[in-house]
Amino acid sequence: MGSKDDARKKFRLKVPTSIAVMPIRTKLTIISSTIFFCSILFVASLHDFGLGEFDFWMFEYNDFNFDFQTNRNHKFEIDSVLEINEDDWVSSLEKESGPEELFRFRKASILSRILDEDISSAEMLYNNSSPQGKAFNYIVEQDKRQLHPDEHLLLQRYALAVLFFATQGDEWTYGNLHFLTGVQECYWRKKVHMTLLGVSACDSKSHVTHIQLCKYNTAADWKLFFNGICGK
Amino acid sequence: MNLQGSIPSEIRVLERLEKLDFGNNALIGSIPPELGHLNKMKFLALNTNNLTGKIPEEIRGLDNVGKSIF
Numbered sequence: 001m002g003s004k005d006d007a008r009k010k011f012r013l014k015v016p017t018s019i020a021v022m023p024i025r026t027k028l029t030i031i032s033s034t035i036f037f038c039s040i041l042f043v044a045s046l047h048d049f050g051l052g053e054f055d056f057w058m059f060e061y062n063d064f065n066f067d068f069q070t071n072r073n074h075k076f077e078i079d080s081v082l083e084i085n086e087d088d089w090v091s092s093l094e095k096e097s098g099p100e101e102l103f104r105f106r107k108a109s110i111l112s113r114i115l116d117e118d119i120s121s122a123e124m125l126y127n128n129s130s131p132q133g134k135a136f137n138y139i140v141e142q143d144k145r146q147l148h149p150d151e152h153l154l155l156q157r158y159a160l161a162v163l164f165f166a167t168q169g170d171e172w173t174y175g176n177l178h179f180l181t182g183v184q185e186c187y188w189r190k191k192v193h194m195t196l197l198g199v200s201a202c203d204s205k206s207h208v209t210h211i212q213l214c215k216y217n218t219a220a221d222w223k224l225f226f227n228g229i230c231g232k
Numbered sequence: 233m234n235l236q237g238s239i240p241s242e243i244r245v246l247e248r249l250e251k252l253d254f255g256n257n258a259l260i261g262s263i264p265p266e267l268g269h270l271n272k273m274k275f276l277a278l279n280t281n282n283l284t285g286k287i288p289e290e291i292r293g294l295d296n297v298g299k300s301i302f
Contacts, residue, residue: 119242131240159245166240167259173234197233200251207248214255214277215233229233230253 109149144182
């Protein structure tokens with residue numbers, strides 16, 4: 001008996017009196033609400049670390065699904081995607097003259113458009129190691145969208161690619177922010193610490209209106225979570 | 233964000249640009265005067281970089297800029 005009492009005394013000494021005295025119902029309420037708030041914080045932090053943006057990954061497998069799911073409230077954007085997909089200029093030209101001819105025709109058309117509108121110099125465009133040359137190669141060869149040379153948003157995509165290469169996008173702190181992926185360039189962005197970085201806004205016709213590539217707060221990560229990277 | 237290199241003049245293609253924030257990076261070179269052709273610009277931040285040269289006259293002519301930080 002004596003040893004049991006000692007054990008109880010020891011136990012009571014360790015637990016603060018206020019908790020020890022509480023009825024079991026109150027204790028359960030405190031525990032369950034703590035678990036509830038912790039789970040909310042956990043889900044929020046997942047999103048903050050970019051895991052909530054898995055819809056961007058889905059695009060890699062299915063173009064249309066991506067645009068349909070994220071833009072279901074913006075019909076104009078779905079329309080613009082369908083316009084590109086349904087465009088039959090590629091197939092018609094391919095039938096007439098073959099894929100190589102098509103490639104050369106497209107490359108020459110894009111080149112002359114950039115030069116005619118005096119956007120980049122020929123010297124920079126022909127230089128494969130310059131940002132302009134890299135961006136041109138991206139638009140012509142690697143870009144999954146393979147835009148028509150006359151597509152009005154082609155130069156916007158080119159300019160953003162130049163910005164990526166000119167500012168050493170490979171070394172950006174938070175990765176490439178979906179730059180140069182197959183999504184429409186208004187989605188070349190990523191939410192990091194509650195801040196949209198990259199192309200942070202477009203207008204109703206998919207023209208870029210906001211670019212945010214800043215980092216003002218160098219505080220600890222948990223502070224960035226509340227204040228954002230570019231400040232409030 | 234660790235932006236290095238320089239601001240490309242091609243940015244003038246983005247005619248509807250209202251906000252451009254490159255603050256607190258390691259950009260070098262000069263500010264391209266082409267930025268002055270972006271008439272819709274309302275907020276321009278290029279502060280805390282290693283940019284050199286003068287602020288181009290063209291940028292001073294931007295009417296809509298409510299706030300700019302260099």
